[in-house]
Amino acid sequence: MMVKLTDKMAIADAPTGVGSLGSTWSKHRLDQINEAHINGINESISQSQIVVCGDTASGKSSVLERLTGIPFSRMEGNVIKFPIEMVFRHTDRRQQITATIRPHSKQCPIAQEKFRGYTRDLSNISELPAVMDEMISKIILYDKGSRSMGAITADTLRIEVKAAHGLHLSIIDLPGSISRPKAYDIEGRSNLLQRLAESYLSDTHSIILAVIEASNVTNHGVMGLAQKFDPEGQRTLGVITKTDSIKQGAEYEIAKLAKNMGNHKPELGYFLLMNPITSEREAGLTLDAQSRMEMRFFSKPAWKTQRLFWHRVGVENLKLFLRDLLEERIEVELPNIWEATSDRLSEAEQELKALGDQRSTVSGVRVFMTGLAMHLSQLTRAALDGNYHELSAEFFSGPKNRLRTEVHTANKEFANYMHDNGQWRKITTRSGITDNQLLVTKEEMIGWVKSVYERHEDIIPGVFQSAVFTELFKAQSSRWSTIAKNHVDKVFRIISNWITRAVSTNALDGKLLCYLISTYGKGLDQAKDLAYEELEKLLKDEKLPIMNHRLHAETIQHVRNKVASEAYATAVEKVVRKRWGSDDKLITAREVLEIIRSKTVVGLDKQAHIETIALLDVYYKAALSTFIDNVCRQVVERHLLSALPSIFSPQGITELSEEELFRISSETVAQRDRRAQLESTVNSLRKNLADLQRYSIKA
Structure with a gap:
């Protein structure tokens, strides 16, 4: 459990403390980001990290104290070392400081439980040494492996500081020996600490503050550790610290390194500092006094002759550099905040628009319902016209929502299936039954026609009979009814599913959605009944074929010409074989005539059967094309599609009573509350966007 403290912090207003790492600009920007979070913006800037690492006794604690005003140097003598994570979060609310312990993953269960349960609220940051003592006591009590003098543990002390300091920052103080793991390997814990260091140093948002003791610039491990991850x-x-403790004459080498002319050349370069000695700190030397003393030290001839970069000397310049660096990181990520805010504003405006006008009165409800009916009617008309780009383009972007395209595809599939499989008997090279269709050979087809003729005993041999033709056509077209009804059902499902999607997109709540689906359902059922009635009329019309005399004559003549042509071709083929064959015999005219006669002269009954099949094929194809067109136009288009825009129309709204209107579409309390919330959010987001655009970083 974490308890929050509300007392005032000692460092919050200190000009030389952590507040000096922030600025008016960063404070304003972070206020804007906090306001964006209040408005529901999940996008956030990445929290910058300053990871401070250095060898033992490198002056790291003193650097941290001078940067933050937090008394790190008072903790240098602790018998157990551990990482400290200082988390600074900007807020315009009451200031809070909270201390917790985060156990490492390999810690024993009992210690993990005890450490996680630790929390302390600090009234002043000067209480931090006492918190450190408490943590050490817990480690000694629960962690047997860390009881040795000088032991290092991977358990982390976390101090969270919330104040109006203009910072979004973590400062991590790693144990001094972490760059030299073999020096402190107690019970194999070096691996834990190495992984802990890696988790911080490998983070691309972290700034690695590598602290190097001036007297040990050639024999330190910290820059090598930094180079591994950067x-x-x-x-x-x-x-570079403790510059006042170097040997006389070593200033040149130190200055060379400070000018980034050494073996390691980080892009961010180096800073030169002079750390105050322990007696000076204990004597109460203020941070401001330390900075003034530092600049006087570097003004001595030994340093002045080194032509130092003065903006790289002293802790105050280091603070300014870090402040600019932190501001730059915030500025780089601000476009993400602006884009997320803009997107959220657009979403809120769209949702507010979708709520429509307020519906707390009869007139308001009627206006809303009339507008909804008009929109759905226009949406349906656009879908039927195939106009997918002018109205509700986002809705029509879904392929299944393009109604005209879906119906056209279904009609095309229906026509293709009818042409290929609509006839009851289909002439092929083999016999069989497939998909409720009878496959027959040409001879079997002739046999079927012959059997029909034989059932009609009163016919004149060799003469075409309309009664026979009617019976044959009825049989061949017997599958049309089932196929056409299946097509009507398929289109009905397409329309029903489209209506459900269209209504669901525009309905604001469950009761309105149910009403709209019910209204459209009733209208579609009526349209389907009318479509079935129209289909029955078409099928009834097709039961009695009407033979056109010209079509009959042309078909008969075509069949006879085809038979004669085949006979002549056979005769010519035989003449050629006789003339140029191996026996080289001549064929007589009588033989030619006999060939032609055998091919052209058949019995009157068989001739009637062949001509009837040909006539049936021609008429069937013509009737089939007409039937397909009529189903698509008179059944699907006239009854299923054209009625859609009028099912739920503005005219129908005028016929509803006041009670019906309120029951169907009055706003719920939740909707009214949501409207008020959205209006407030939209206004706040607009202000936030304008503020983000207006306020820019100083050059």
Whole structure:
């Protein structure tokens, strides 16, 4: 459990404390981001990290104290070392400081439970040493492996500071020996600490503050550790400390390194500092006094002759550099906040628009319902016209929502299936039954026609009979009814599913959705009944074929010409074989005539059967094309599609009573509350966007 403190912090208003790492600009920007979060913006800037690492006794604690005003240097003598994570979060609310312990993953269960249960609220940051003592006591009590003098543990002390300091920052103080793991390997814990260090140093948002003791610039491990995780040196900043403790004459080498002319050349370069000695700190030397003393030290001839970059000397310049660096990181990520805010504003405006006008009165409800009916009617008309780009383009972007396209595809599939499989008997090279269709050979087809003729005993041999033709056509077209009804059902399902999607997109609540689906359902059922009635009329018309005399004559003549042509071709083929064959005999005219006669002269009954089949094929194809067109136009188009825009129309709204209107579409309390919330959010987001655009970083 974490308890929050509300007392005032000692460092919040200190000009030389952590507040000096922030600025008026960063404070304003973070206020804007916090306001965006209040408005539901999940996008956030990445929290910057300053990871401070250095060898033992490198002056790291003193650097941290001078940067933040937090008394790190008072904790240098602790018998157990552990990482400290200082988390600074900007807020315009009451200031809070909270201390917790985060156990490492390999810690024993009992210690993990005890550490996670630890929390302390600080009234002043000067209480931090006492918190450190409490943590050490818990480690000694629950972690047997860390009881040795000088032991290092991977358990982390986390201090969260919330105040109006203009910072969105974590400062991590790693144990001093972490760059030299073999020096502190107690019970194999070096691996834990190495992984802990890696988790911080490998984070691309972290700034590596590598602290180097001036008297040990050639024999330190910290820059090598930094280079491992930042090979290009893009986020590594070197800080050279304890410059007052070097041997006389060593200033040149130190200055050379400070000018980034050493072996390690990080892009962020180096800063030169002079750390105050312990007695000076204990004597109460203020941070401001330390900075003034530092600049006087570097003004001595030994340093002045080194032509130092003065903006890289002293902790105050280091603070300014870090502040600019942190501001730059915030600025780089602000476009993401602006884009997320803009997107959220658009979403809120769209949702507010979808709510329509307020529906707390009869007139308001009627206006809303009339507008909804008009929109759905226009949407349906656009879908039927295939106009997918002018109205509700986003809705029509879904392929299944393009109603005209879906119906056209269904009609095409229906026509193709009818042409291929509509006839009851289909002439092929083999016999069989497939998909409720009888496959027959040509001879079997002739046999079927012959059997029909034989059932009609009163016919004159060799003469075409309309009664026979009617019976044959009825049989061949017997599958049309089932196929056409299946097509009507398929189109009905397409329309019903489309209506459900269209209504669901525009209905604001469950009761309105149910009403609309019910209204459209009734209208579609009526349209389907009318479509079936129309289909029955078409099928009834097709039961009695009407033979056109010209079609009959032309078909008969075509069949006879085809038979004669085949006979002549056979005779010519035989003449050619006789003339140029192996026996080289001549064929007589009588033989030619006999060939032609055998091919052209058949019995009167068989001739009637062949001509009837040909006539049936021609008439069937013509009737089939007409039937397909009539189903698509008179059944699907006239009854299923054309009625859609009028099922739910503005005219129908005028016929509803006041009670019906309120029952169907009056706003619920939740909807009224949501409207008020959205209006407030929209206004706040617009202000936030305008503020983000207006306020820019200083050059």
